[in-house]
Amino acid sequence: MRTFDYARAETTGQAVSSADNSAFLAGGTNLLDLVKIDIMRPDTVVDINRLPLKTIERMPDGRLKIGALVSNTTLAHDPIVRSDYAVLSEALLSGASTQLRNKATTAGNLMQRVRCPYFRDGVSACNKRDPGSGCSAIGGFNRSVHAVLGTSDKCIASHPSDMCVAMAAIGAGIVVSGPEGERTIDFLDFHLLPGDSPEQEHALKPNELITHVILDAPIRGNRSHYLKLRDRASYQFALASSGVIVATSGGVVQDARIALGGVGTKPWRASRAEQSLRGKAPTQANFEEAARIAFEDAKAYKHNAFKIPLGQQAIVRSLTTVIA
Amino acid sequence: MSKPNEAKIIGASLPRIDGPEKLSGAAKYAADNHLPRMSYAYGVFSTIASGRIQDIDVSQARQMSGVLDIFHHGHFPTLYRTPSSMEQENKVDETRLPFEDDKVYYPGQFVALVVAETFEQARAAAYRVKVDYASEKPIADLEQALATGEQPKPHGESGHERGDPASAFNQASNQIDVIYTTPMETHNPMEMHASTAMWDDGSLVLYESTQGVIFARNTMAKIFGLPVERVVVHAPFIGSGFGSKLWIWPHAVAAAAASRQIGRPVQLVVPRQQMFTTTGHRPAxxxxxxxxxxxxxxxxxxxxxxxxxxxxxxxxxxxxxxxxxxxxxxxxxxxxxxxxxxxxxxxxxxxxxxxxxxxxxxxxxxxxxxxxxxxxxxxxxxxxxxxxxxxxxxxxxxxxxxxxxxxxxxxxxxxxxxxxxxxxxxxxxxxxxxxxxxxxxxxKQDSEAHVSLRSNGTVYVSCATQDIGTGTYTVVAQTASAVTGVPVDRIQVKLGDSTYPRGPLAGGSWATATVMPAIAKAAKAAIEELKTYATGDDGPFQEASMDDLQFSDGQLSDGNGKSITFGELLKEMKLANADGRATTSGEMNxxxxxxxxxxxxxxxxxxxxxxxxxxxxxxxxxxxxxxxxxxxxxxxxxxxxxxxxxxxxxxxxxxxxxxxxxxxxxxxxxxxxxxxxxxxxxxxxxxxxxxxxxxxxxxxxxxxxxxxxxxxxxxxxxxxxxxxxxxxxxxxxxxxxx
Structure with missing residues (x-):
């Protein structure tokens, strides 16, 4: 850890007028870890825990507005989330541990950094930590926390969040405040593919602060499920996960949402796979075809080729579970 | 000694007697000791796996607030290696001392040690120590080591051969011929390795997370060139070790040396990351x-x-x-x-x-x-x-x-x-x-033990072995209870201190087998001592001979209806306690x-x-x-x-x-x-x-x-x-x- 200035923001306005190279402190579960191992080196840490962003409210149009500081535990157990967005509740509860979920916040989860060991060791070449230095994961160990979708020759780290996978399936807007006012970023545009600049992980501008996530209104008659596959039964980032939402009527799929975790460099929405299901019968063969389509563009690395069939299994089983 | 009572207590299903201390946080582990004027150390660990340190630049780190000293191979006292003998009880697996020279043999090797007023200051400064390495291509693992063509070095004494396995295999009607591999594994006890070291008038006091206070004492005495009387090691509780804490590792040497150099107590906790590099592992x-x-x-x-x-x-x-x-x-x-x-x-x-x-x-x-x-x-x-x-x-x-x-x-x-x-x-x-x-x-091993029957009616037992979370405190209390008939809640067990009678390393599944005979023998010796008092001048049984006296359920009796508890007897005679000491051999038939x-x-x-x-x-x-x-x-x-x-x-x-x-x-x-x-x-x-x-x-x-x-x-x-x-x-x- 290096010394930093500590500031406490009483208002959003104060928060967004912070000095350069500052970091917002919410739950701190990721920020403090990375500061302690010297990977993140903010000059100023701005504590935003006093901002009034801790409520969940149903909006008149049916959408759900979630404050940035709502804890993962609170969100997972919220009655509306449990009844209308089961996939989100299940995703949250499959992540981390009880203690971490109690501290971790909604906005903090959106801002989670990758688990790639070469990013975290402070020494190896890593384009995310030290742009232009190279990617040690390509050609190194890349079994568990590396992606097969959305990778580039600059970075292959997978996005670690479970919550974000569910939100990608549900559809959401991310409300941010900044020096230039408030704007809403579509959830699917928030996280960026690594491309040539893996150090740019999200669409926030300097000093912009996430204030809310607004979930789309639930799809009428939907059933949803989050299935997380990993080596051990708990406390491990997904090797592959699938968040699905399906609405059927008259024996055919009316609407299907499929989002994937553990396999993509960002929370991965499998739109073409969803498209392939619409208007079709919810059969094993159609699920398998959707799963195949979801990974059409996948690129395997030395140790993670198994994530392609594993991700396909996650899709098929999660769809089978909601249809059963 | 009452046989039925022994049968009852040995083999009973008892909760561990140290449980309340652990649950309430009263149990003190190595890093729970915060001594007056204590300082804190943090390591700088090698970020290459093989090579040499060309230069260490501590100038920036040295000026940071709270920093007291920064040790490295160019600034570290000359120490001695331990002979690393199992028989002399000073064994280690890594004989090389920290900061011996400029060579790097493995990643995570200690290359410098920052000592500061606080843990946070030491860590912050450790990140600012600049090490310039001349890196060589490492042999990263077993697979690469086998591929070098280096002839594996036979471990002669552990081999075994009988009959003619090669021709018997060739003639066998069914044959299995396969290769298995197992990876490197890391112990990962909950409690991280930690040393709190202080020097008092040329003697070393070390609170160490160790599975062997006697081994740790003897090893540190060798390394610092001291008679064993001038080293005391405490480990009343450890958060397990699974073998990683059998011997002294470089961090303990570094902490003790730093403490002597700066003239203040030093605490060094090995970060979790370095538990994977510098405190042993199960090899591939x-x-x-x-x-x-x-x-x-x-x-x-x-x-x-x-x-x-x-x-x-x-x-x-x-x-x-x-x-x-x-x-x-x-x-x-x-x-x-x-x-x-x-x-x-x-x-x-x-x-x-x-x-x-x-x-x-x-x-x-x-x-x-x-x-x-x-x-x-x-x-x-x-x-x-x-x-x-x-x-x-x-x-x-x-x-x-x-x-x-x-x-x-x-x-x-x-x-x-x-x-x-x-x-x-x-x-x-x-x-x-x-x-x-x-x-x-x-x-099993040789052991010593001390048992004291005390005038307050309790029994005190001490032995320089350790309870590494396995239940040794409880087993020792049960053994003393079996011999004396005193219930375990009136038996005080003291373990994990090198000043106690010599006890075994807590490893090899031998602690229970080793200490039970020593505790029992010491308890019997204490009872004999009590009988000596009882039959001596002023004793309540001065008319009787020692052989007439029976001891059971904490009472001495003459078989003619007269009996007295040991506590009352000692009190009556104005004696503090009756002590028994014993040595038992680990030799087996x-x-x-x-x-x-x-x-x-x-x-x-x-x-x-x-x-x-x-x-x-x-x-x-x-x-x-x-x-x-x-x-x-x-x-x-x-x-x-x-x-x-x-x-x-x-x-x-x-x-x-x-x-x-x-x-x-x-x-x-x-x-x-x-x-x-x-x-x-x-x-x-x-x-x-x-x-x-x-x-x-x-x-x-x-x-x-x-x-x-x-x-x-x-x-x-x-x-x-x-x-x-x-x-x-x-x-x-x-x-x-x-």
Missing amino acids: TQQHIQIGTDAEGRLVALSHETVNATSMVNTVAELAGRCTPTLYSCSNVKVSHATVRANIGTPTAMRAPGAAPGLFALESAIDEAAVAIGMDPLAFRKLNYTEHDEGQDLPFSSIHLMEAYEKGAEKFGWSRRNPEVGSMRDGNELIGWGMAACNWEAL SDYSYNSFGAHFVEVRWDPGISRLRVSRVVSAIDVGQIVNQKTAANQVEGAIVMGIGMALYEQTEYDPRSGLPVNNNYAEYLVPTHADQPPEVDVLLLDHPDYNFSEFGARGIGEIGITGLAGAVANAVYHATGKRIRSLPITLDKLMA
Whole structure:
């Protein structure tokens, strides 16, 4: 850890007028870890825990507005989330541990950094930590926390969040405040593919602060499920996960949402796979075809080729579970 | 001494007496000691795996607030290496001292040490120490070490050969010829290694997280060139060690030296990341096994040859073949061990060293041999059963392995097993049933102990052994209670201090077997001392002779109706206490081979639709002689089973093949079983047959036996479910998908 200035923001306005190279402190579960191992080196840490962003409210149009500081535990157990967005509740509860979920916040989860060991060791070449230095994961160990979708020759780290996978399936807007006012970023545009600049992980501008996530209104008659596959039964980032939402009527799929975790460099929405299901019968063969389509563009690395069939299994089983 | 009372307390099911202290936080661990004027140290650890330090620039770090000093190879006192002798009780696995020279042999090696007023200041400054390395291409792991062409160095004394294994194998009607590998594993005790060191008038006081206060004391005395009287080591509680805390590692030397240099107490906690590099590990092994059987399934040839990776600085052999000469009847056997060097930290003992990886391989290969001839693997083991240690040509002191096979099989329901691969199903899941034998050598050591009967009616017991979380405090109290008849809640047990009478290292499953006789003998000596007082001048029994007096349930009586508790007697005589001291020998009668045995029966569930593998049921029948405490004994076996599941399915310490740097050196990515991974059903059957050829209490020790064979039983169950024979641990889902 290096010394930093500590500031406490009483208002959003104060928060967004912070000095350069500052970091917002919410739950701190990721920020403090990375500061302690010297990977993140903010000059100023701005504590935003006093901002009034801790409520969940149903909006008149049916959408759900979630404050940035709502804890993962609170969100997972919220009655509306449990009844209308089961996939989100299940995703949250499959992540981390009880203690971490109690501290971790909604906005903090959106801002989670990758688990790639070469990013975290402070020494190896890593384009995310030290742009232009190279990617040690390509050609190194890349079994568990590396992606097969959305990778580039600059970075292959997978996005670690479970919550974000569910939100990608549900559809959401991310409300941010900044020096230039408030704007809403579509959830699917928030996280960026690594491309040539893996150090740019999200669409926030300097000093912009996430204030809310607004979930789309639930799809009428939907059933949803989050299935997380990993080596051990708990406390491990997904090797592959699938968040699905399906609405059927008259024996055919009316609407299907499929989002994937553990396999993509960002929370991965499998739109073409969803498209392939619409208007079709919810059969094993159609699920398998959707799963195949979801990974059409996948690129395997030395140790993670198994994530392609594993991700396909996650899709098929999660769809089978909601249809059963 | 009252026999019925002894029978009741030895073998009882008692909660551990140190539980309340641990639960309430009153138990003090090494890093809980915050001494007056204490300073804190943080290491700078090598970020290359091999090479040399060209330059260390401490100028920026030295100016940071709170920094007191920064040590490195150019600024560190000259110390001495320890002879590293088991007999002299000053053994270490890494003899090289920290900061000896500018060479880097492994990643995470201490290259500098910052001492500051606070932990945070020391760490902040450590990040600003600039080290300029001349890096060389490392030998990152066992595979690379074997590929160098370097001839493996034989570990001569551990080999074994009988008969003519090569020609017997060639002539065998059925042959299994396979290679198994096990990865490097890291102990990962909850409590991180920690040293709190202070010097007082030229003497060293060290609060160390250690499994051996006597070894730590003797080792530090050698390293600092001091008589042992001038070193005191405290370890009343440790958050386990699994073998990683048997010996002194570089951090303790660095902390003590720094404390002497700056003239203040120094505390050094090894960060979790460096627990993967500089405090030992279970080394990676490659094991070549050949099994020859005759037409009926009898073993005619058995060969088990192991090579493991050791460090560049010391040779540590992983004796994976240690059970192979013993466990089965076979006339032609060969066992060998050898090492190759890599740029990794020095390996050390990890729970059931040798036997844990060795029985994964042997018990998998036995399963393969049984399957190859269409025989039930349990029937195969029974056919090749022996009650004679053919390796040493001695009978076992006590063996109930056949009973373990039978009781375990019955409890598990083995007879309902359909031998056909993939034939047992439950919904989406394929069910696999596998089994394996366990084996661990029974050992004991010399020990001393002190027991004091006190005028307040309590008993005080002390011994310089340690309770590493296994229940030694409780077992010691039970032993003193058995002899004195005083209930355990009036017995005060003091362990983990090198000033107490010399006690054993808490390792090798020998602490219980070693200390019980010493405690009992000291307690009897205290009773004799009490009788001397009682029959002397002013004594209440001055008319009687010592032989007339009986001591039971804490009372002395003359058999003629007169009796008095020891507390009253001492009070009456104005005496503080009656002391007994004893020394017992670890020597064992050479007419027997001493071993513990057992059998694991394991059920796994494999869901091929989502590639999910879980251990759902374990039945383990364990033959370790007398059970001293049902509760702590079962707890040891249950814990070992869970650790064995980790070994089977999850654990492996990874290093980057190019840089040699650690990859998964944290609790998130180095996987051990979580609560959710505990099998829904675990049954431990403790056979409880006292082994009086081994010791007067007949208890052989129970810390390690439970992990031996477990990974083999899991692998065999996985084969039964999936038809895939995974010969390389851990059995991860990607290996089963391939």
